[in-house]
Amino acid sequence: MFCAVAVTPKGGEVVERTVKKVSAGRPAAARGGEPARTGRRERNKQEKRARIVEAAKELFGSKGFAETTTQEIAERADIGTGTLFLYAKSKEDLLVMVFKDEMLETFLAAFRKTPADMPFIDQLMHVFGMMIAYHAKDVELARALLKEVTILTTPERRHDIRVLMRAIYGGIADLVATAQKAGTFRADADPRFAAENLFAIYYLNLLGWLGGQTPKQKFMRDLRVKLAIAIEGLAASAAAKPVTAKRKTGRKS
Amino acid sequence: MFCAVAVTPKGGEVVERTVKKVSAGRPAAARGGEPARTGRRERNKQEKRARIVEAAKELFGSKGFAETTTQEIAERADIGTGTLFLYAKSKEDLLVMVFKDEMLETFLAAFRKTPADMPFIDQLMHVFGMMIAYHAKDVELARALLKEVTILTTPERRHDIRVLMRAIYGGIADLVATAQKAGTFRADADPRFAAENLFAIYYLNLLGWLGGQTPKQKFMRDLRVKLAIAIEGLAASAAAKPVTAKRKTGRKS
DNA sequence: TTTCATTTATGACTATACTCAGTTTATTGA
DNA sequence: TCAATAAACTGAGTATAGTCATAAATGAAA
Numbered sequence: 001m002f003c004a005v006a007v008t009p010k011g012g013e014v015v016e017r018t019v020k021k022v023s024a025g026r027p028a029a030a031r032g033g034e035p036a037r038t039g040r041r042e043r044n045k046q047e048k049r050a051r052i053v054e055a056a057k058e059l060f061g062s063k064g065f066a067e068t069t070t071q072e073i074a075e076r077a078d079i080g081t082g083t084l085f086l087y088a089k090s091k092e093d094l095l096v097m098v099f100k101d102e103m104l105e106t107f108l109a110a111f112r113k114t115p116a117d118m119p120f121i122d123q124l125m126h127v128f129g130m131m132i133a134y135h136a137k138d139v140e141l142a143r144a145l146l147k148e149v150t151i152l153t154t155p156e157r158r159h160d161i162r163v164l165m166r167a168i169y170g171g172i173a174d175l176v177a178t179a180q181k182a183g184t185f186r187a188d189a190d191p192r193f194a195a196e197n198l199f200a201i202y203y204l205n206l207l208g209w210l211g212g213q214t215p216k217q218k219f220m221r222d223l224r225v226k227l228a229i230a231i232e233g234l235a236a237s238a239a240a241k242p243v244t245a246k247r248k249t250g251r252k253s
Numbered sequence: 254m255f256c257a258v259a260v261t262p263k264g265g266e267v268v269e270r271t272v273k274k275v276s277a278g279r280p281a282a283a284r285g286g287e288p289a290r291t292g293r294r295e296r297n298k299q300e301k302r303a304r305i306v307e308a309a310k311e312l313f314g315s316k317g318f319a320e321t322t323t324q325e326i327a328e329r330a331d332i333g334t335g336t337l338f339l340y341a342k343s344k345e346d347l348l349v350m351v352f353k354d355e356m357l358e359t360f361l362a363a364f365r366k367t368p369a370d371m372p373f374i375d376q377l378m379h380v381f382g383m384m385i386a387y388h389a390k391d392v393e394l395a396r397a398l399l400k401e402v403t404i405l406t407t408p409e410r411r412h413d414i415r416v417l418m419r420a421i422y423g424g425i426a427d428l429v430a431t432a433q434k435a436g437t438f439r440a441d442a443d444p445r446f447a448a449e450n451l452f453a454i455y456y457l458n459l460l461g462w463l464g465g466q467t468p469k470q471k472f473m474r475d476l477r478v479k480l481a482i483a484i485e486g487l488a489a490s491a492a493a494k495p496v497t498a499k500r501k502t503g504r505k506s
Numbered sequence: 507t508t509t510c511a512t513t514t515a516t517g518a519c520t521a522t523a524c525t526c527a528g529t530t531t532a533t534t535g536a
Numbered sequence: 537t538c539a540a541t542a543a544a545c546t547g548a549g550t551a552t553a554g555t556c557a558t559a560a561a562t563g564a565a566a
Contacts, residue, residue: 041532041543048544070523080546085524143404151400152464162466176487186489189482193475197483200457201450211404213415222446229442230450233486234429236439294513294562301514323553333516338554 051077052087056098065095065144092148093157099145100160104167106134111171120179124227125220127171128202132220135210143210169195201226304330305340309351318348318397345401346410352398353413357420359387364424373432377480378473380424381455385473388463396463422448454479 055077059068070091074081088094110130114123135142152158172195179185202223209219308329312321323344327337341347363383367376388395405411425448432438455476462472 039533044532045544069521081523081548082525082546083544086544089524091523147400147404150403150460151396158464158466179487184489185487186485189485189487190478193479193482194487196457197450197454197479200453204449204453204456207403211411213411225443226446226450229446230483231487232439232442232490233488234432234438234442234447234484235486236437237485237490292563297561298514322551334553335516335518335555336514339514342554344553 048077048079048083049087052079052084052094053098056094060095060098060141061138064140070094089154089156093154095144096148096152096157096160099141100157100164103134103145104164107131107164107168107171111167111174114175116178120175120184121224121227121231123175124172124198125224127175128223129220131202132206132209132216135206136216139210146207146210168199171195172198197230198227201230301330301332301336302340305332305337305347306351309347313348313351313394314391317393323347342407342409346407348397349401349405349410349413352394353410353417356387357417360384360417360421360424364427367428369431373428373437374477374480374484376428377425377451378477380428381476382473384455385459385462385469388459389469392463399460399463421452424448425451450483451480454483 052073056068056073059073059076063072070084071081073094074084077084084094088097107127107130110127113130114126118126148157149161152161169192173191176185176189176191176194176198180187180189180191205214205219205223205226208214209216214222305326309321309326312326312329316325323337324334326347327334330337337347341350360380360383363380366383367379371379401410402414405414422445426444429438429442429444429447433440433442433444458467458472458476458479461467462469467475
C-alpha cells in the first residue's frame, strides 16, 4: 500500500528568479540538522504571503471572487498593488494559491476518515461526498476554482495541483488496491488508472452540478449509479453479483 | 437506437429581450410551410453576426485568443466596439459562440465515420481520436475553449453546450446500446450513463494533455487502457475475455 | 408619406487587472 | 560601521474588456 503524498516541498516558492547560494548567514544559529534559512528577508516574505492569502481568502469568501478587486486585497494585506503580483501572477493564480492547501487538507481528511471495512462504492461515495460538501460551502467560489484548475497557467500552480491530484489518485488507488488484495476486485487492472477513471466520473458530474445543470440530489444519486457501472464494467462476462444496491437508472434528460 | 441530436433550434438567438409576435409582415412571400421570418432587421442581424464570428475565428486562429483584442474583432467585422457585446456577452462567450458549430460538426462527423463493424473500444478510440485531432490543430485555442466550456456563464452558451453534449452522449450511447443488443455488453447498464462515464475519462485525460502534463502519445496510449478498464470493470466476477489487446499498464509518472 | 415606437448601433467612457521605472530594505564583506 | 550589491516593494501608469447614454435604422399605423 503506497501512501498518499509527500506534501508540498518547502511551503513557499514565490517568483523564484533567485538562484542565490544558501550561505548560512550570521544571524541563524543553525540548530538541529536544518540550515535554519530564516533571514529577515525570507521571514518578511512569508509573513507577507500569509497576509495576502488571508486577505484574499476573507474577501473571496465574503464578496465573491469576481466582485473582489486586487486593490482591495492589496489594501487589506497592507501591501502595494504591485506587490501582490510578485506573489501571484494573476488574480486567478491567487485563487488557486489561496485554496490549494485547504483543498488538500480536506481531501486527505476525506481519505483518513474513510472506514476500511466498507463496500468499495460506499468508500468512494464517502470520499467524494466530503469533497462535494467542501465545494457546497461556497458554490460560486467552487465554480471559479474549478475553472482555474481545469487549465493551469503557471508552473507553480501546475505543481500545486499535481500534488493535489497525486493525493487524490493515490488515495483512491489505495482503496482499489485493497479491494484487489481482498479478492473483491480483479487484480489485473492498474489501480492508478482505475482511480483516475473513477475520479474523472466524479469530476465531470461535479462540473454538471456546479454549472447548474444538475441539482445536487440528482447529481449524487446518478454519481453512485455511474460509479457502480464503472466498477461492474460494461462487458458481458458474467451477469455477476451486483456490488451495489440497484437504483432506478431511467430518468431521461 | 435513439438518434443523436435535433440540432440547435433556429440558428441564432442573440440577446433575446424580444418577445415580439411573429406577425407575417408584408415583404415575405410565405413559401413552403415556414413563415420565412426575414425582415431587413433580422437579415442585418444575421449578417453582422456572421461577420463577427468570421472575424473572431480568423483572429483567434492567427493571433491566439489572449492576444486578440475585442477592438480588433469589432474593427475587422466592421462594427462598433459596443455592438460586439450585443452579440456576445463577453470575449469568452464569443469564443464558445465561434467554435460551437465547428465542434458539433466535427463530433457528428466522427460518429458518422465510425464503422459499425468494429470492436467497441476501437470505435471509441476512433471517435475520440477525431476529437483529439480537432483540438490538436490549435492547442492554445483548445485550451482556452475547454476552459470556457468547463463553467458556462450565459444561458445561450449553456444551451449550445447542452446540444453539443447531447450529441456526444447520444452518439456514444448508441454505440453502447448496439453492443448491448449484440450481446457483447451486459444489458443492465444505462447506455447514457455508460456514455457519460466513457466521455468523462476521455475528457479528463484530454485536459491532462492540453495542460501539458501528458505528451500526446502517452495520453492516447493510456486513454485506451483506461477505457478498457472502464469496459471490463473492476469487479472480480469472471476473470473474463479481454475485449482489448493487452498493453503494459505500469509506467509510474 | 409621415409619424411614432421599438430595436439595434455606436464610441466615448469606466473599471480594473497588471506592468515597470524608480525607491526602499536587507544582506554581505571589509 | 559603512559601502556595495541584490532582492523586494511601490503606486502611478497602461491596456483592454465591458457599459451606457445617445443616435440611427427599421417597421407598423395612420
